[in-house]
Structures are given as structure tokens and as C-alpha cells.
Amino acid sequence: MSVRSLRGRVAVVGIGETRYYKHSQSPDAEFKLALKAILAACEDAGLDPREIDGFASYSDDRSEASRLAAALGIRRLRSATMQWGGGGGGCCAAVANGAAAIAAGLADCVVVFRALAQGQHGRFGQVAGIDSVAGEKAYLMPYGVLSPPQRFAMRVRRFMHEHGVRQEAMRAIALASYHHAQANPRAVMHGKPLSAETYDASRWIAEPFHLYDCCMENDGAAAIVLVAAERARDFARKPAYVLGAATGSGHRAGAAPHNAPRYGSAGFDTVAPDLYAMAGIAPADVGVVQSYENFTGGVAMALAEHGFFAPEEANEFLTLDNLVAPSGRLPLNTSGGNLAECYMHGFELVLEAVRQVRGTSTSQAARSDVALVIGGPMVTPVSDLLLASENVL
Amino acid sequence: MNDTTPTRYLPPGLPVPAPESDGLSAPYWSGLREGRLRVQHCAACGTWQFGPEWICHHCHAFDPPWEDVAPRGRIYSWERVWHPAHAALKGHGAYLVVLVELPHAGLVRMVGNLLGDPMQEVRIGAEVEGVYEHHAGAQPPFSLLQWRVHTEDAR
Numbered sequence: 365m366s367v368r369s370l371r372g373r374v375a376v377v378g379i380g381e382t383r384y385y386k387h388s389q390s391p392d393a394e395f396k397l398a399l400k401a402i403l404a405a406c407e408d409a410g411l412d413p414r415e416i417d418g419f420a421s422y423s424d425d426r427s428e429a430s431r432l433a434a435a436l437g438i439r440r441l442r443s444a445t446m447q448w449g450g451g452g453g454g455c456c457a458a459v460a461n462g463a464a465a466i467a468a469g470l471a472d473c474v475v476v477f478r479a480l481a482q483g484q485h486g487r488f489g490q491v492a493g494i495d496s497v498a499g500e501k502a503y504l505m506p507y508g509v510l511s512p513p514q515r516f517a518m519r520v521r522r523f524m525h526e527h528g529v530r531q532e533a534m535r536a537i538a539l540a541s542y543h544h545a546q547a548n549p550r551a552v553m554h555g556k557p558l559s560a561e562t563y564d565a566s567r568w569i570a571e572p573f574h575l576y577d578c579c580m581e582n583d584g585a586a587a588i589v590l591v592a593a594e595r596a597r598d599f600a601r602k603p604a605y606v607l608g609a610a611t612g613s614g615h616r617a618g619a620a621p622h623n624a625p626r627y628g629s630a631g632f633d634t635v636a637p638d639l640y641a642m643a644g645i646a647p648a649d650v651g652v653v654q655s656y657e658n659f660t661g662g663v664a665m666a667l668a669e670h671g672f673f674a675p676e677e678a679n680e681f682l683t684l685d686n687l688v689a690p691s692g693r694l695p696l697n698t699s700g701g702n703l704a705e706c707y708m709h710g711f712e713l714v715l716e717a718v719r720q721v722r723g724t725s726t727s728q729a730a731r732s733d734v735a736l737v738i739g740g741p742m743v744t745p746v747s748d749l750l751l752a753s754e755n756v757l
Numbered sequence: 758m759n760d761t762t763p764t765r766y767l768p769p770g771l772p773v774p775a776p777e778s779d780g781l782s783a784p785y786w787s788g789l790r791e792g793r794l795r796v797q798h799c800a801a802c803g804t805w806q807f808g809p810e811w812i813c814h815h816c817h818a819f820d821p822p823w824e825d826v827a828p829r830g831r832i833y834s835w836e837r838v839w840h841p842a843h844a845a846l847k848g849h850g851a852y853l854v855v856l857v858e859l860p861h862a863g864l865v866r867m868v869g870n871l872l873g874d875p876m877q878e879v880r881i882g883a884e885v886e887g888v889y890e891h892h893a894g895a896q897p898p899f900s901l902l903q904w905r906v907h908t909e910d911a912r
Contacts, residue, residue, distance in 0.1 A: 491843045494772045496897075502774035502782070503808060506901055507870050508767050508852055511842035518834035518856050525834070525881050568851075571837040620808050622856050623866050627834070 369642050372757040374463035375596035375603035378411060378589035379715045380404025384552050384706035388483025390583035398427035398479035399435060401585035405475065409589045410600035416589075418443030418471035420462035422454025423709055427479045427585075443471035447611070447747070451512070452656040452702070452710030453740030457747035459714060460609035462590050472591065478711040479585035487581055488512060503621035512658060513578050516742050517570040520661030523628035524572060527675035529664060531572060533682035535563050537660040537696065538576040538703055540687035545700025547726040552580060553704035577660040579702035586711040588718065604721035607734065607752040608643030610635045613744035630665035630741035632748070639748040640671075647671035650750075651731030652695045652720045654713035655738040657702045662741030667694075670738065670748075689727040698727040713737050717751045765890060766870040766903055767852060770845030773895050782809050784823040789900035792889050794828040796862050797821040805863025828887025828902060830857040833866055835879045851875045857885055857904055872905040883907075 382392070382400045390397060406413040416438050419429035429444035443465035447454035455478065462474035482488065491510040509515055523529060542558035545551035558576060566575040596603035614634040617624045626633060640646060647670060655663045664678055672694055673681040681693070689695035699705040699716035706712050717735040719725040725732070733756050739747040776783040788795035797806040802816035813821045834856040841847045853871040858864045871879060872888060884907040891900045 489842060491772070496775045497772040498775050498777040498782075500808065501772070502776075502786075504868055505772040506767075506774050506899070507854055507868055508771065508838055508843075508846060509854055509868060510771075511840075513840070514836065514838055514842060514854070517836035517838075518854065521836060522834040522856075522881075568837070568839040570839065616814060619814075621866075621868055623807060627856075627866075 370460065370463050370467055370606050370609055371642055371644065372605055372607070373467045373593050374590050374606045375593050376588050376718050376751065377591050377596055377599040377601060377603055378405040378409025379587070379718050380406070380408050381550070381586040381708070381712065381715060382584045384550055384708065385583040386552060387487060387581035387583055390481050390483065394479050394481035394484055395427050395431070397481060397583070397585035398432065398477060401477055401479065401587040402432070402436070402475050405587040405589050408601060411473070411589055414438050415473050416475050417441060418462060418465050418474035420445045420458045420465070420474055420476045421478060422447035422458040423450050423452070423478070425478055426485065427477070443474055449743060449745045451658060451740050451743040453743040453746045455656065455710030455714060455739040455747065456609060456737050456749035457611040457739065457745065459588070459590070459606070459749050460611055460747065463606050463609065466590055466592050474590045475587055476590060477585060477587035478709045480709055481583040482581050483583060489581055500620035513570045513573050516659055516662065517573055518622065519628055519742050520659065520665070521572055523661065523665050523675070526628050527678060529675065529678045533664055533678045534572070534577050534660040535560060536682045536684050536687060537657065537663045538563055539684045541657065541697045541701045541703035543684065543688050544698045544727040545704035548699050548705055549726070551700040551705040552582060553700060572661065573659055576703070579658050580704075580707045582707040584706055584708050586708045586715055588714060602722045603754065604718045604735075604751040605754060605757055607645070607750040607756060608639045609747070609749050610638035610642065611745050611747035613746060617744040628665070630662050630669055631744055631746045632666055632669040632738070632741075635746055635748055636670045639750060643750045645734060645750070650734050650736045652689070652698060652729035653736045653738065654697055654699070654701065654717050656710040656713060656740050657697065658741065663696075666738045666741040670736070689725070690730045695727070695729040698725050698729060710739050713739075714749065717749070721751050721753050765892070766872060768845050768849055771843060773897065774899050775897060781811065785809060786899060788823070788825070789889060789902055790891070790898065793825050794887060794902060795823040796826050796859070796865055798824040798862075805865050807865035807867070826859060826862045829907070830859040830867070830885060832856070832879065832881050832883045832885055833858040834881060835871065837875065853877070853879065855879070855885065855904055867902065869902055869904045872903050
């Protein structure tokens with residue numbers, strides 16, 4: 365019996381996305397956006413879409429696998445997986461689930477995707493049409509804790525308090541995303557640079573989050589094509605191999621309301637060690653990171669939990685110079701990410717990691733043969749993905 | 758201090774809390790209406806648990822009993838909210854949310870508003886006491902538990 369691992373067994377051979385829109389501005393229906401992204405990913409791979417035999421997604425994506433299979437006329441559907449949990453916590457887990465289906469022989473060609481049209485289905489940042497609430501929301505919403513920034517600000521405040529982390533560390537994360545978005549024509553914030561002064565002067569959403577600490581809300585879709593590693597070189601593009609993946613959360617991370625034992629945390633205390641163990645690498649081997657920014661503070665906590673610095677070192681490490689491609693210590697969110705490229709629920713980060721491994725990013729990192737994606741700080745479950753070029757295997 | 762404030766901290770129109778259809782949290786919500794704060798306290802192993810669950814997370818005894826606890830604690834974290842995420846809050850201005858831990862109940866935590874000036878300086882670790890906020894006219898009627906800085910700790 366071989367070691368149970370995804371390391372080197374599956375590769376990303378195609379990526380595709382729609383145009384990215386501000387929320388409510390997509391002229392296309394959400395399902396049509398999903399179809400367009402999937403076809404774009406197949407075209408990138410040089411793959412007949414009818415060869416797809418599996419779909420994987422997360423966060424209760426509404427573009428259901430069987431409808432996609434019927435719409436695309438695929439020959440047979442063999443794998444259809446949905447990762448439990450909300451937010452971007454599943455953006456890497458969906459890739460892991462699709463890859464696991466291939467590694468286990470349940471499918472040969474899995475498309476992993478996320479499609480969102482917030483204008484058609486309601487925004488994450490506004491609450492409307494709810495008269496009464498039960499369960500976790502009942503302990504929060506009557507007190508005005510309604511939207512994601514309000515739900516997560518107290519975690520970040522606690523982290524800042526415990527480790528002496530300053531607002532400037534959060535600011536550096538926002539500045540890095542906007543810096544990289546200026547080179548990326550896909551980015552919604554392309555042509556809209558952000559300065560430290562503008563960040564400082566921006567309004568508070570929920571202290572300690574300024575406007576620019578918060579992700580955008582967008583419409584669009586993004587998809588990747590996964591195949592077994594043995595077939596990866598048959599396709600048009602340079603493969604990006606799955607080096608490692610891990611999902612989940614630590615002890616009672618889901619204890620509601622706000623009763624997780626590790627509170628000032630992004631939730632990777634058990635997940636990051638699993639990731640590095642599967643990949644057989646250390647944090648120092650990672651050349652470039654895409655880290656899901658619902659809020660900048662979540663990125664700060666997540667990077668610490670992945671071993672790039674101790675929480676007490678956050679102020680020194682998190683500077684703009686350290687976070688920009690090509691030669692910062694740790695180029696971060698090189699497409700602009702959720703803050704400045706597109707809030708594609710983190711799936712745009714997976715595509716960007718593939719570009720880094722291929723060498724086709726608009727902000728290419730000097731070291732990009734090992735690219736990390738961190739999905740969904742402060743939610744549960746969270747997930748991680750490491751992609752690598754063939755020479756690393 | 759188990760007193761009651763006649764006013765509401767936030768304007769009406771926010772979602773009204775109710776127990777789940779399976780009744781899990783009903784003793785908590787009925788307790789607040791009576792001016793009592795109830796937390797699950799496992800009879801088998803003594804573990805405190807909040808929010809409620811059908812089982813004790815430590816020893817797996819079912820249906821941990823509810824126990825009245827004093828509504829006091831200390832601020833574990835806080836936020837000042839500025840952006841209104843609900844129509845009822847438009848034009849209201851900033852408000853304070855605190856996460857309060859209860860040292861005498863296993864350090865369980867509760868979310869509430871911090872009464873007083875929304876621009877007051879908030880200190881993690883400050884002692885706070887609970888204030889019941891009754892919404893008798895709501896459909897269905899409910900009560901919230903708010904917090905204010907303990908007088909000796911007030912600035």
C-alpha cells in the first residue's frame with residue numbers, strides 16, 4: 365500500500381475565468397458565467413469539454429453539477445463533490461476533493477469552479493428580508509453583528525491585542541494587493557492605485573477594519589481543469605502539480621457564538637502542519653503566496669499560522685516591500701486577490717497560483733516553482749493548496 | 758446587578774431572535790425574558806458550555822442542564838461598527854459590540870453591545886455587568902443581554 369497522499373498525483377492543466385464585474389453588474393446569469401469559465405478553462409487546456417467527468421465546488425455554489433453536465437452534454441458524470449462550509453474556506457478544499465476523486469480512480473477529468481452573481485442572488489455585505497433568526501445568528505444579529513466584517517473584526521482585534529500587531533501591518537497587505545492589481549488588466553481595481561495616505565484616510569467599516577481592509581463584492585466565475593499527473597504533459601500548457609492539500613479546522617473551531625478556544629486565529633493550527641507534511645516541504649520553500657483576504661487581519665493571522673513569521677514579528681514582516689513581486693521576501697496576492705482583482709470567493713487565487721507556476725503572472729515572483737494558496741481565514745473548515753512545477757516533485 | 762434598561766441600544770427593525778425549531782436554545786431565550794442568564798453546565802463532568810448543544814463536548818453526556826449564572830464578566834474583544842449592514846441601522850451612527858467572557862462559568866463568551874458613549878475607549882480585560890434589554894412588544898417578544906462597564910472600572 366502506497367503512502368496516502370495527493371503529492372504529485374494530479375495536475376492543473378487548464379484555467380479560465382469570465383470577465384470580472386463589480387457586484388450586480390454582470391450582464392450574464394450566474395449559471396451562464398459558470399459555463400463560460402468552464403469552457404475557457406477547457407480551451408486553455410486544449411480539452412474537449414465533453415471529456416469532463418467530474419465537478420467540484422464549495423460554499424453551496426448554485427451551479428449544480430448535474431445541470432452543468434446536462435448543459436455541456438458531457439458523456440458521463442462520475443464525481444460531484446461539494447465542500448461544506450461558507451466563505452472561501454473551501455476554495456482549496458474543492459481542488460483537493462476533485463484531485464482526490466482522480467487519485468482514487470473515481471474520475472479522470474474534474475473541473476473545479478466557483479460562480480457568483482451577487483446582484484442576482486443577494487449581497488454578502490448587506491442583510492435584508494430577514495424577520496427572525498435562530499441558531500448562531502440569533503446571538504449576533506440583534507446586536508448589530510450582521511455582515512462579515514462585523515462577524516470577524518473582534519477576532520482580529522483580539523489577535524492584535526495578544527501580539528501587539530499594529531494597523532500598519534494590515535495596511536501593508538491591502539497595499540500589496542492594490543500594487544499587484546495595477547499590473548493585472550483582469551483586476552476590477554486595475555487603474556485605481558491605493559496609497560498609504562488614502563488607506564489611512566478611508567472610512568472605518570468596523571474597527572479595526574478600514575474600507576480597504578475589506579474584500580470587494582463581485583460577479584464572475586473561475587474554473588480549473590484537473591487530470592491525473594500521468595496525462596498532464598499531453599495538454600497545451602505547463603502543468604501545475606498538486607504538491608499538497610489540507611482542509612479542516614482545530615478543536616471546537618466551530619463553537620458558536622464566538623466560543624472557539626483559539627479565537628484570535630485564522631484557524632490553520634491543524635491544517636497548515638498537515639499541508640507541509642503531505643508536501644514534504646517547509647515554509648521557506650514557498651516562493652509565492654495567495655492568501656484569501658476576506659479581511660486583511662485574517663491574512664496576517666493565516667501567514668503567521670503557516671510559519672512565515674511569529675505573530676510577534678508581524679509588524680516587521682508585513683511591509684509593502686516584503687510583500688511585492690518579484691523580489692519581496694514573500695510576494696503576496698500577486699493578482700490583486702479578493703481586495704483588488706476580484707472577489708471570486710478565493711478561486712481567483714487558485715488560478716493565480718497556477719499562473720505563478722507556469723510563469724505567466726502579471727506580477728511574476730522571482731521564486732515561483734512552489735506556490736501556496738490559503739483559503740478562508742477565520743471560517744471553518746478552512747483549506748490549503750500547494751502547487752508546484754514538475755522539477756519540485 | 759440584574760437591572761433592566763428601558764431603552765434600546767439599537768433601533769428597531771433588526772432581526773428578532775428566536776429558538777431553533779428543535780428548541781435547543783429555548784431555555785436561554787426564556788431565561789433572558791425573565792431577567793436570568795442561563796448557561797449549560799454538565800452535571801456529569803462540570804463543563805460549562807455556550808452556545809448550547811444537545812451533548813456535552815467534553816464527556817458526551819446528553820442534554821447538559823441549564824444553570825443560572827451572574828451576568829458579569831470581562832471584555833475579551835470588541836469592535837466599533839460604522840458601516841450599516843441593515844436598513845434599520847442607516848443613519849444611526851457608530852455602535853459598540855463586545856465579546857464578554859464569564860470567568861465564573863468556564864470562560865464561555867457572549868456577544869452584546871457595550872452601553873454608553875459609542876466613542877468611549879474600550880479596554881480588553883475591563884469588568885462589565887449585564888443589563889437586560891426587554892423587547893416585550895416584538896413579535897415574538899424577546900430580551901437581549903447588554904453590557905456596561907462596571908462602575909469601579911469606569912473611566
